[in-house]
Amino acid sequence: MFLFLVSVGMSLIFGVTRIVNLAHGSFYMVGAYLMVTLVELLPERPWSFWLALLLAPLGVALLGGLIEVGLLRLIYRRDPLMQLILTFGLILVIGTLVLIAWGPDNKSVSRPEVLAGSVRVFGQPFPSYYLLVLVLAPLVALGLWLIFYRTRWGMLIRAATVDREMLGALGVDVSALYTQVFVFGSWLAGLGGALAAPTVAVAMGMDGDVLTTAFVVVVIGGLGSFAGSFVSALLVGLLQSFGILVFPAISIVLLFALMAVVLVVRPWGLFGRAEE
């Protein structure tokens, strides 16, 4: 689920702007850290967790917007590899800034009171927070689908992934669309991080972990494909969970081997389109 949010944002950004945003994992991390701070700062009320969940992704979206307008916009016309390297530089910058702002210690976010306990599912205790995540996942997927396929904005995004020049020639402000998409993608990563915060230790290095996995998800699913991200996030999630049970030592190798196979057989991913 968290993986899906991060990957779909990354995939969306690539689809429209042709930038592989390596800093996407950092956005996820910033989302989680903002969640930590907001939950601490806000008064202890039943609604404060939800307010934090609303605000943290918005903060990340703002950060994404600043980066897009301040840096990426300057280099869209350059070699795609330069863009890749630039976003890598951002990983280091954001990672260090987070370290300076929040310090090296692990943080945790307590779950909201309503969801702190567990419920019994088939006789097994099951943390209710995960239930929220399970409910939210299809909702977010549905929401994204509605946005992409039922709104004018979604249509523009899909048009941009097919042919940006033509879209620009038809009078659409492509530059503004880039910014919107980048902000939206960052928001999704921030949401992923904010939602994940109560389930994991919020720590340095979570950017790299999520980036490598999201990267695999996006490549397997096909860069720029919405359905691809969904299916392959599921696939990778399952592979990770069962891989750890069956071959604990090599589950990560398994993941990258799968990605290597997909890249060789279908370089554009399972659901992507071939490029020329």
Add this chain to the structure above:
Amino acid sequence: MTAHAPRVAGAIVLVLALTPLALPPFFLQLLTEIAIVGLFATAFNLLMGFGGMVSFGHAAYFALGAYAAALLVKKAGVPMLLALPVAPLVAAAGALLFGFFIVRLTHTYFAMLSLAFAQIVFTVIFKWKTLTGGDDGLLDVWPPAPLKSPATYYYFTLAVVGICLLALHAVVSSPFGYALRAVRESPRRARFIGVDVRRHQLVAFVLSGFFSGVAGALFAFYNGSVFPDFAYFPKSFEPLVVALLGGVQSFFGPLAGAFGFKILEWLISRQWPVYWPLALGGIVVLVIVVLPGGFVGLLGSRRWRARPSA
């Protein structure tokens, strides 16, 4: 190369040879590291600058060289002077195996598959505790006595790096090197005139892997130990940043970049170790946005510039 290049090279060699007499050992270590990083970045730039292929996983070959050297010495009891030339062959073999798949792809996908293979190498090193020591690495792989002192190891590194750079320069100036530039400029046209594009790319990949392996092996003996970090992805970005700093269009750009990179690293991490990644990332961002030609490009030195497609 122009007529006074040999004189410039001679002057540089003289300065480097006399340095140990003038500087405290610390700077020798810094210079040794610069030489090793310079070789690593130059090997990397054979792909990026001359072949137009950006690898995001060159740490794999650096680590293969370093681990092969360490394992040969520690587990097989091979003398260091024999391990040093053998270890890069292991890196080259790895580059051949992975490169076979990687050169089938282009641009972004090329970069990503190379990264994927490097992550596999990292994971294998990290998990295979009985052979590689896992997270603890392999310790105590110092070279034998005469080479152990910073000054002798400095000369030794300079000599090995010098030989490798000459070899790489020969590759770049050979017909193969020019065919490689043709492949960079236009794979399709290169194919029309009869260049086997994939084979040229693969050969370049293997050569680059080999010399990255030399850098790795040199570093293993310099450091006296090897760690899985050598294969981790930030390491893969080191030659990239160095080459970018120095300028990817010239053969000597990465060497200049190595100087700048290491000296900056030393200056910054000495005072504020925490800020080093911030500075590094900031430099990368700045170089890309402001200085596309790197520092050598800034000097406007067109002398050593790789001429596009001969």
